Amino acid sequence: MPTSEQNEFSHGSVGVVCTQIIQFDSLTLEGGETITPLEIAYETYGTLNDKKDNAILVCHALSGDAHAAGFHEGDKRPGYWDFYIGPGKAFDTNRYFIISSNVIGGCKGSSGPLTTNGKNGKPFQSTFPFVSIGDMVNAQEKLVSHFGINKLFAVAGGSMGGMQALQWSVAYPDRLKNCIVMASSSEHSAQQIAFNEVGRQAILSDPNWNQGLYSQDNRPSKGLALARMMGHITYLSDEMMREKFGRKPPKGNIQSTDFAVGSYLIYQGESFVDRFDANSYIYVTKALDHFSLGTGKELTKVLSKVRCRFLVVAYTSDWLYPPYQSEEIVKSLEVNAVPVSFVELNNPAGHDSFLLPSEQQDSILRDFLSSTDEGVFL
Amino acid sequence: MNIHTNEALGLDLKNRPDISYIANLVKPGERVLDLGCGYGELMLILKNKGVRVQGIEKDDKCIIQCVKKSLYVHHGDIDDGLKHHLDHSFDFVILNQTIQQTLNPGEIIKECLRIGKQVIIVFPNFSHWQIRSSILLSGKTPVTELMPFHWYDTPNLHYLSGKDFEDFCDFERIKVLHRAFFNQTRQIKLFPNLFATLALFVIRA
Numbered sequence: 188m189p190t191s192e193q194n195e196f197s198h199g200s201v202g203v204v205c206t207q208i209i210q211f212d213s214l215t216l217e218g219g220e221t222i223t224p225l226e227i228a229y230e231t232y233g234t235l236n237d238k239k240d241n242a243i244l245v246c247h248a249l250s251g252d253a254h255a256a257g258f259h260e261g262d263k264r265p266g267y268w269d270f271y272i273g274p275g276k277a278f279d280t281n282r283y284f285i286i287s288s289n290v291i292g293g294c295k296g297s298s299g300p301l302t303t304n305g306k307n308g309k310p311f312q313s314t315f316p317f318v319s320i321g322d323m324v325n326a327q328e329k330l331v332s333h334f335g336i337n338k339l340f341a342v343a344g345g346s347m348g349g350m351q352a353l354q355w356s357v358a359y360p361d362r363l364k365n366c367i368v369m370a371s372s373s374e375h376s377a378q379q380i381a382f383n384e385v386g387r388q389a390i391l392s393d394p395n396w397n398q399g400l401y402s403q404d405n406r407p408s409k410g411l412a413l414a415r416m417m418g419h420i421t422y423l424s425d426e427m428m429r430e431k432f433g434r435k436p437p438k439g440n441i442q443s444t445d446f447a448v449g450s451y452l453i454y455q456g457e458s459f460v461d462r463f464d465a466n467s468y469i470y471v472t473k474a475l476d477h478f479s480l481g482t483g484k485e486l487t488k489v490l491s492k493v494r495c496r497f498l499v500v501a502y503t504s505d506w507l508y509p510p511y512q513s514e515e516i517v518k519s520l521e522v523n524a525v526p527v528s529f530v531e532l533n534n535p536a537g538h539d540s541f542l543l544p545s546e547q548q549d550s551i552l553r554d555f556l557s558s559t560d561e562g563v564f565l
Numbered sequence: 566m567n568i569h570t571n572e573a574l575g576l577d578l579k580n581r582p583d584i585s586y587i588a589n590l591v592k593p594g595e596r597v598l599d600l601g602c603g604y605g606e607l608m609l610i611l612k613n614k615g616v617r618v619q620g621i622e623k624d625d626k627c628i629i630q631c632v633k634k635s636l637y638v639h640h641g642d643i644d645d646g647l648k649h650h651l652d653h654s655f656d657f658v659i660l661n662q663t664i665q666q667t668l669n670p671g672e673i674i675k676e677c678l679r680i681g682k683q684v685i686i687v688f689p690n691f692s693h694w695q696i697r698s699s700i701l702l703s704g705k706t707p708v709t710e711l712m713p714f715h716w717y718d719t720p721n722l723h724y725l726s727g728k729d730f731e732d733f734c735d736f737e738r739i740k741v742l743h744r745a746f747f748n749q750t751r752q753i754k755l756f757p758n759l760f761a762t763l764a765l766f767v768i769r770a
Contacts, residue, residue: 498632517639518649521619524596529639530628547625551632558635 199274200265201232201257206289208296211329220316223305227330228253228296229288232272233280235334242336243278243556244327244363245287246344246351248542249418249471250463252295255287256280270544277552283340290351291326292318292470298326300399300466313399313466320347320478324354328362341556343367345541346508347471350478353516357480360494365556369500369541372512373486373519374479379507382421383472386414390465399466411465412456419455424504424537487519497527498555500548502540504533528555582747583687583763584610587659590685590743590767591616595656598681600643600673601663605631612636621646644668650680661687662763665721671733678770683742690746690757690764692726697759710749711762727757727764734768743767 206228214225230253235242245255245268256272258265272278272285289297292315300315331339342355342363349371356366372379393410395401423431432448444450480489497520501513510531517529530551534540541548584607591597593615599608602620604627611618612635619637622628631638639646644667658681664670665688677684689711699707706716714721725733727746734741746753746761753761
């Protein structure tokens with residue numbers, strides 16, 4: 188256990204890891220259709236103890252995948268949450284067994300538009316059935332049960348991952364002890380749906396779209412890149428953009444981009460195309476927009492089922508998932524006398540804050556997980 | 566609240582007769598809401614006693630310390646963070662040296678009486694003899710051990726005495742169940758409005 192202040196934000200690594208794929212017979216979706224077989228891409232870090240009570244499920248955000256920590260062979264950059272997962276880190280792999288899986292409907296190994304339809308041997312593409320956040324969580328439940336885990340020590344996630352964590356707490360109230368929801372919401376606002384709609388329309392209007400039945404050599408890359416550019420604007424804050432790019436360098440060029448922020452967004456869009464599938468983008472953003480545990484009294488009623496402790500984290504500079512949405516979750520939990528801590532961090536990085544290194548965030552996650560007592564509250 | 570008075574005072578909490586008094590009032594299993602819970606010292610004492618306690622606090626540093634102590638805290642402002650709580654959903658609502666720092670103390674007290682079966686209010690007693698004599702002799706706003714701030718940097722927006730609070734309760738027809746007065750080390754029973762630095766009231770609607 189790290190003791191001094193200096194060691195608290197240490198950077199041990201889980202080392203080289205690789206994504207595994209597990210197959211289950213099938214999964215019946217909330218919409219009634221069945222995925223056969225069900226494939227789930229996942230990674231694990233740390234060791235599951237004999238009592239199988241030290242497992243933490245980490246849920247990824249929209250463009251994330253199963254690779255949460257450590258390095259893939261030959262990679263220069265680690266998994267997306269490497270700051271927080273590893274030996275001695277907040278999600279301490281010396282203590283906890285971390286499971287991270289790719290969501291279904293995604294494009295990083297779990298069943299989704301890119302996987303093969305057994306009936307005709309071709310990729311599903313846009314014939315893959317509609318998936319919900321609930322379906323994603325039901326698939327994760329199969330993976331968790333496969334490890335023989337009856338009760339997770341925690342489920343944690345930011346943004347879409349936070350919605351999955353919330354869904355876990357109401358769908359499987361007796362199967363988790365702690366729930367960590369970061370930069371998230373109990374349902375999308377019209378503004379959040381609007382941003383996603385613009386992204387989807389960018390894809391749909393790409394000449395290569397072909398109703399989602401595009402060939403891999405001729406993908407709607409321009410549309411997907413535009414969707415990502417749009418999304419990326421919402422992930423940052425005004426302050427962050429001003430600091431990073433300012434107005435440099437305005438040369439008055441009509442033909443091409445002439446601002447640093449423009450080049451940055453184009454780069455982000457283009458590199459996203461190499462690692463993400465346009466159909467998956469549509470499936471996953473639809474799942475996000477359709478997710479709803481309600482607001483106000485409705486949310487309070489839905490959350491009356493939960494049986495775990497909660498940590499809810501919001502960020503003052505997050506304008507995509509503003510803190511009021513987190514507070515709404517917290518208030519509904521409080522009315523139900525659920526033990527909950529709510530923290531609003533004043534990190535300037537906007538929605539992306541939950542992905543970035545922060546000593547305050549590290550300390551809160553670490554301490555919330557470390558306080559293992561079930562609390563007289565329950 | 567923004568500046569936590571206990572911390573600013575640097576008081577040894579073991580010598581806080583007001584806190585022992587509160588800890589004796591609340592029974593294990595009861596639900597308590599601590600408004601302006603600061604670093605969570607009182608909450609920790611109550612929690613260790615088996616009380617189901619949660620807090621609200623505005624200051625980031627305090628929140629992080631509360632999470633460290635395994636306490637449940639809501640990072641927010643009392644002035645707009647209480648409406649969602651149901652009527653009489655807590656056995657006690659505690660305002661420990663918080664009320665003088667809020668914008669609308671009268672409204673907050675009424676809101677506390679709605680959500681708590683009983684409300685415990687502790688505040689610095691502005692009619693303590695040192696304060697009285699300081700004003701009289703120096704002609705300046707007093708800076709004392711209990712209220713160690715200047716007019717320009719104080720978190721305290723309101724100044725009241727034990728007698729002021731009694732008047733308020735009379736006027737609002739609020740029932741006073743207990744009253745106790747303290748200095749830094751012990752309970753004061755003789756001429757408390759003159760000799761007590763802290764006043765504690767337990768009230769109900």
